[in-house]
Amino acid sequence: MGEIIFLSLIIIISSSAIWVVVSPNLVHSAVSLLITLFGVAGLYVFLYADFLAATQVVIYVGGILVLIIFGVMLTNKIDKPVIESNSSNKIIGLFVSGFIFSILSFVVLQTNWQIAQNNIEGDSTVKLIGYLILGKYLLPFELISVLLLAALVGSAMLARKKINE
C-alpha cells in the first residue's frame, strides 16, 4: 500500500512539474506548481519529516503560491481569458537541462551510497527541531529572522506607490 502511494506521488510530482515548465497558460502553471508542492510535502511525510511537511504546506502552498498568483494577476490584463506565457530558447534549454539531468542521474546511479541501517520509525521530530533551533542553530535562526524582516520592509518599499516629490 505504501509503495503504491509512493509511486503515484512520484508520478504526480514529475508530471505536474513538467506541466509547470511547458504549459502555455500561466495560471495552469501556477496550479500545477500547487500540485507539485503538495506532492513534495507528501514525500517529506515518507521521509519521516513531519514538521517539514507541515511547514511546506503552510509556507509554500499558503504563502509563496498565493504571492505568485497575486503576481500573475497584478501583471496581466485579466480581461483576456488566457494569460499567455510564451517560451523561447527551447532547444538550448532542452540541451542544457538534459545535460545537467544526465550528469546528475549518472552520478546518483554510479555512486555507492552508504545507507545507515538504524532507520526505524522514531518519535515526532518537532521536539528535536525545537532543541536544535534554540541550541545549536540559535544564531542562524536569529539571523534569518532579521533577514526576513529586511526582505519584508524592502519589498514593501519597492512595491509601494511613489509619492510625487
Added chain:
Amino acid sequence: MNNLQIYLLLSSLLFSLGIYAVISRKNAVAILMGIELMLNSANINFIAFNRFTSNLNNLDGHLFSMFVIVLAAAEAAVALAIIINLFKNLGTVNVDEAAELKG
C-alpha cells in the same frame, strides 16, 4: 536501486526542469516558478540524505531545509515586488523586452 536513489533522481529531475524554465520562459513570474522548483529539489536532497545517511537523532538536514524555505519566502516577496515595479515602468513582464538600464 535503493530508496535514496529514487529521491535523488526525482530531485535532479525537478532541478533540471527548473533550469529549463529559467532558460526558456519569457514571463518573469514563470521564471520565478522555475526557481521555486529548484529550491524544492534542494530541500528534497537535504531531507533524503538526512533520513538515509545519518542516525535518527541527527536532524541537521531538517534545519537546513527550513532555512531554505524561509529564504525562498523572502526571495519570492522581493522578486514579486521587483516584477510589479517592472510592470509599472515598462508595461510588460517579458524579460526579453526589459533591456533598458534607464527606467
